[in-house]
Amino acid sequence: MTGTTLHTVSRILSVWEEQGLVEGGRQRIIVRDPHKLFMIAEDMPQ
Numbered sequence: 001m002t003g004t005t006l007h008t009v010s011r012i013l014s015v016w017e018e019q020g021l022v023e024g025g026r027q028r029i030i031v032r033d034p035h036k037l038f039m040i041a042e043d044m045p046q
Helices: 006-018 034-041
Strands: 022-025 028-031
Touching (some): 006 022
């Protein structure tokens, strides 16, 4: 539904996990830093 590929989503989530923004688990994603994700979504300087 997002209009992207599984590969792209996996790559982005891996980067976010390395940065500590999210934590992936079995069939779930835990958002660890919602403010930084908001900044990314709004394309704001960090």
